[in-house]
Amino acid sequence: MNRKDVDRNKISPMMKQYLDIKDKYPDTLIFYRLGDFYEMFFEDAVIGNRELGLTLTGRNAGLEERVPMCGVPHHAYVSYLDKLVEKGYKVAICEQMQDPKTTKGMVDRDIVQVVTKGTRLDSDLDEKDNNYLGSVYDFDYCYVLTFSDITTGYLYSMIIDHDKEKLVKEITKRNIKELIVSDKTDREIVQELREFYDILITIIDDLYEEDNYEGLYKNLNDIRLVTGVKHLLSYIINTKKGDLSHIQPSEVITSDKYLIFDVHTKRNLELIETIRNKDRMYSLLWLLDKTKTAMGSRLLKYNIENPLTDKEELNRRYDTIEKFLNEFILKEDLVRALDNVYDLERLLSRVSYGNLNARDLIQLKNSIRVFPTIHDILDELKYNKNIEVLNELYELLEKSINEDAPVTLKEGSLIKEGYSSELDELKSIRSNSKDFILKFEQEERERTGIKNLKVGYNKVFGYYIEISKSNIPLVKDEWKYDRKQTLVNCERFITPILKEKENIILGAEEKIIDLEYKLFMNIRDEVKKYTSILQNNSKIIAEIDMMTALTTVAEENSYIRPNITDERDIIIKNGRHPVVEKVIKDNYVSNDVIMRDDVNILLITGPNMAGKSTYMRQLAITVIMAQIGSFVPAKECSIPIFDRIFTRIGASDDLVSGDSTFMIEMKEANTAISEATQNSLILFDELGRGTATYDGMSLAQAILEYIHDNIGAKTLFSTHYHELTVLANDLPKLRNVHVSANLEDGKINFLHKVKNGAVDKSYGIHVASLAKLPKSLIERADEILDMYENKSKKEQTFTQTSLFLDFDEDKEKSSKIEEKLKNINPLEITPIEALNILYELKRDLDDKK
Numbered sequence: 001m002n003r004k005d006v007d008r009n010k011i012s013p014m015m016k017q018y019l020d021i022k023d024k025y026p027d028t029l030i031f032y033r034l035g036d037f038y039e040m041f042f043e044d045a046v047i048g049n050r051e052l053g054l055t056l057t058g059r060n061a062g063l064e065e066r067v068p069m070c071g072v073p074h075h076a077y078v079s080y081l082d083k084l085v086e087k088g089y090k091v092a093i094c095e096q097m098q099d100p101k102t103t104k105g106m107v108d109r110d111i112v113q114v115v116t117k118g119t120r121l122d123s124d125l126d127e128k129d130n131n132y133l134g135s136v137y138d139f140d141y142c143y144v145l146t147f148s149d150i151t152t153g154y155l156y157s158m159i160i161d162h163d164k165e166k167l168v169k170e171i172t173k174r175n176i177k178e179l180i181v182s183d184k185t186d187r188e189i190v191q192e193l194r195e196f197y198d199i200l201i202t203i204i205d206d207l208y209e210e211d212n213y214e215g216l217y218k219n220l221n222d223i224r225l226v227t228g229v230k231h232l233l234s235y236i237i238n239t240k241k242g243d244l245s246h247i248q249p250s251e252v253i254t255s256d257k258y259l260i261f262d263v264h265t266k267r268n269l270e271l272i273e274t275i276r277n278k279d280r281m282y283s284l285l286w287l288l289d290k291t292k293t294a295m296g297s298r299l300l301k302y303n304i305e306n307p308l309t310d311k312e313e314l315n316r317r318y319d320t321i322e323k324f325l326n327e328f329i330l331k332e333d334l335v336r337a338l339d340n341v342y343d344l345e346r347l348l349s350r351v352s353y354g355n356l357n358a359r360d361l362i363q364l365k366n367s368i369r370v371f372p373t374i375h376d377i378l379d380e381l382k383y384n385k386n387i388e389v390l391n392e393l394y395e396l397l398e399k400s401i402n403e404d405a406p407v408t409l410k411e412g413s414l415i416k417e418g419y420s421s422e423l424d425e426l427k428s429i430r431s432n433s434k435d436f437i438l439k440f441e442q443e444e445r446e447r448t449g450i451k452n453l454k455v456g457y458n459k460v461f462g463y464y465i466e467i468s469k470s471n472i473p474l475v476k477d478e479w480k481y482d483r484k485q486t487l488v489n490c491e492r493f494i495t496p497i498l499k500e501k502e503n504i505i506l507g508a509e510e511k512i513i514d515l516e517y518k519l520f521m522n523i524r525d526e527v528k529k530y531t532s533i534l535q536n537n538s539k540i541i542a543e544i545d546m547m548t549a550l551t552t553v554a555e556e557n558s559y560i561r562p563n564i565t566d567e568r569d570i571i572i573k574n575g576r577h578p579v580v581e582k583v584i585k586d587n588y589v590s591n592d593v594i595m596r597d598d599v600n601i602l603l604i605t606g607p608n609m610a611g612k613s614t615y616m617r618q619l620a621i622t623v624i625m626a627q628i629g630s631f632v633p634a635k636e637c638s639i640p641i642f643d644r645i646f647t648r649i650g651a652s653d654d655l656v657s658g659d660s661t662f663m664i665e666m667k668e669a670n671t672a673i674s675e676a677t678q679n680s681l682i683l684f685d686e687l688g689r690g691t692a693t694y695d696g697m698s699l700a701q702a703i704l705e706y707i708h709d710n711i712g713a714k715t716l717f718s719t720h721y722h723e724l725t726v727l728a729n730d731l732p733k734l735r736n737v738h739v740s741a742n743l744e745d746g747k748i749n750f751l752h753k754v755k756n757g758a759v760d761k762s763y764g765i766h767v768a769s770l771a772k773l774p775k776s777l778i779e780r781a782d783e784i785l786d787m788y789e790n791k792s793k794k795e796q797t798f799t800q801t802s803l804f805l806d807f808d809e810d811k812e813k814s815s816k817i818e819e820k821l822k823n824i825n826p827l828e829i830t831p832i833e834a835l836n837i838l839y840e841l842k843r844d845l846d847d848k849k
């Protein structure tokens with residue numbers, strides 16, 4: 001039975017209340033509180049049945065048919081709710097707003113909060129990751145993207161060109177889980193984000209116009225950015241419905257502040273997770289994350305995804321690492337102190353929103369306890385910032401909150417003795433009465449002579465006297481025992497004095513719980529006053545946590561301080577890939593990357609498995625590490641600040657968008673070509689592989705020429721088209737390098753060493769033999785190869801002319817000269833030999849004439 005088909009004139013009042021509420025939240029599942037359960041009705045119930053495996057039942061609601069229903073117990077609803085939210089549903093909690101015990105008729109109910117992917121505040125979230133909710137506002141000529149992690153209170157704004165791809169890139173790169181978009185926004189974008197990136201999207205235009213959150217956008221002097229914040233706020237406030245005063249003023253992200261790359265590059269370089277297993281292990285983040293706090297870990301991740309371009313700040317960070325390395329004892333003390341700091345940011349969101357428990361406050365207290373230590377160390381290190389020591393707040397929490405308080409706030413046991421005399425008095429009344437009862441039991445046994453007389457307690461009858469069946473005949477009327485319950489083995493009685501004490505105990509109990517709750521809330525309000533100081537402390541702690549982690553990594557792996565130059569020269573000596581190095585340990589072969597002003601493009605050749613891709617990634621990762629302020633894996637490193645990194649690495653990692661590999665290659669090449677500047681870094685790994693040889697080769701060449709002539713970005717370009725190496729003749733800023741390999745007894749031996757010049761042999765078949773293909777097959781492949789090589793020698797000149805060189809018609813001659821040149825290694829011949837060769841070449845040329 002569907003909600004829409006229901007005759008609302010016939011339906012029961014409660015179900016009418018339900019439908020009225022559901023009308024206001026049509027796209028949201030309603031958890032409707034009914035006694036001890038949250039119930040779902042109609043279509044929601046069907047979803048509950050399907051997604052959670054709940055039993056589908058029905059409820060009479062005055063209609064002919066019963067209304068489909070299923071429910072979850074109220075004390076255990078959270079896990080069910082999380083599961084639905086995880087699957088992309090929005091779930092609204094509808095509570096009873098009045099106490100059913102004291103209300104005549106039907107209780108009022110209302111939605112107290114809506115939980116969605118982007119607005120979760122529960123503690124199940126990954127503490128090492130941010131959970132972003134975003135808003136897109138379409139201004140015709142630009143987009144404004146505003147996003148926030150409401151669990152930590154960070155808020156960001158940015159303006160993006162009115163370009164669909166750029167917008168999608170920003171959103172996906174930042175791993176935003178949920179978006180609200182203004183109605184104007186192109187539905188194609190909405191669909192792409194929903195379908196390919198699994199982002200939960202709501203289309204609304206509302207702006208939050210009240211001024212109680214003005215502080216979040218007061219600093220923004222662009223009305224478009226302000227609108228973005230108001231747009232996002234409208235949704236947050238509508239779903240959370242609680243105090244969100246921990247959200248911090250918006251920080252504007254401008255593209256010149258950060259080294260920019262897109263989600264593909266992030267993936268290709270395995271910054272956050274590996275391509276193959278989508279695992280954090282063996283990613284750059286995994287390598288660098290030696291942080292001790294959740295805040296530090298999130299900050300590090302943010303930095304890896306958003307490296308800086310500010311030279312001064314980077315040098316400040318290198319200085320910090322240097323200082324930590326020199327003062328390693330202080331640094332170790334600092335790390336030890338940080339180990340005691342809990343996730344203050346998320347704690348503060350619970351303080352303001354109100355879903356805080358006593359254990360949170362104990363964590364806060366334990367964190368504050370180490371503030372003085374951290375403060376003093378930073379002072380001693382002359383660090384440029386310091387945290388505020390909060391002794392008063394510490395004292396308050398120390399004397400008030402019980403160390404082993406329960407998670408719920410309605411059971412008492414929250415507050416320590418000595419904090420409130422009123423509470424202590426109630427507690428002593430309670431315990432006196434409990435003592436009385438113990439004594440009473442003792443005295444009754446003696447008075448009655450019934451040795452196994454017991455005083456017990458249960459919720460229905462309160463305190464009672466229990467006497468076993470065999471002793472019942474001994475009970476005398478004059479004792480005034482009042483029989484209440486008969487069980488198989490015993491009977492239970494009450495007496496007036498027992499009732500009187502029971503009233504006192506239960507009365508005190510109730511008062512204690514109420515009072516403890518009230519005291520707890522007062523303490524929470526007190527803590528709330530420290531929100532901005534604590535947030536500021538958190539930021540500093542996150543920063544030093546990240547910096548000590550980077551120091552530890554630098555120390556353990558012998559990284560060095562990079563030198564940021566204002567020139568465009570890249571000089572890296574003995575560079576390593578920090579993650580590959582971790583895996584293969586001492587076997588890693590370090591390599592130089594030298595690209596001075598006279599070189600913009602390195603064309604890298606070499607057999608499969610030689611290490612081309614690794615060499616390229618190594619440079620990009622070194623750049624990223626340097627631009628987050630880390631030391632780098634090399635013996636010497638001098639690099640400029642890069643504005644962007646573009647990559648095309650690997651072939652088949654893009655199943656998601658449905659484009660062919662070749663299409664993706666070309667799209668990514670296009671992005672690089674249209675957006676790169678001469679301050680960018682471009683990595684093209686075997687570009688053009690996805691199409692027929694000549695197509696691919698021609699495109700590769702054209703792209704290289706274009707980058708060379710029009711962009712001038714530093715570019716690493718690996719290729720298996722050896723024909724491309726002749727480009728060095730035409731393009732003065734292109735250099736050939738190759739990754740060397742040896743052939744010994746027909747077996748290939750990888751040296752992984754990058755050397756100058758081109759390699760002209762493909763070792764594909766040898767690699768295949770390494771993969772243990774059958775011997776006969778390998779031999780046959782060798783035969784075929786010989787055939788092709790002979791054939792292609794005849795064709796070679798044609799290929800070269802048509803593709804690359806405007807040589808004159810006499811191909812024979814030029815190739816002969818070329819052949820000779822190719823066999824020369826200028827580094828290995830004496831000046832005399834060189835002169836002789838020069839004569840020879842000249843003679844060859846003259847012969848032709």
Ligand code: ADP
Nearest residue numbers: 587588589607608609610611612613614615752
């Ligand atoms: P290519 O791109 O040339 O096919 P890769 O870069 O994928 O080669 O490297 C293949 C393998 O060689 C890597 O998995 C790695 O184990 C090893 N390797 C690469 N570079 C090095 C190096 N510099 N030192 C040691 N081993 C390396």
Ligand code: MG
Nearest residue numbers: 612613614685
């Ligand atoms: Mg490769």
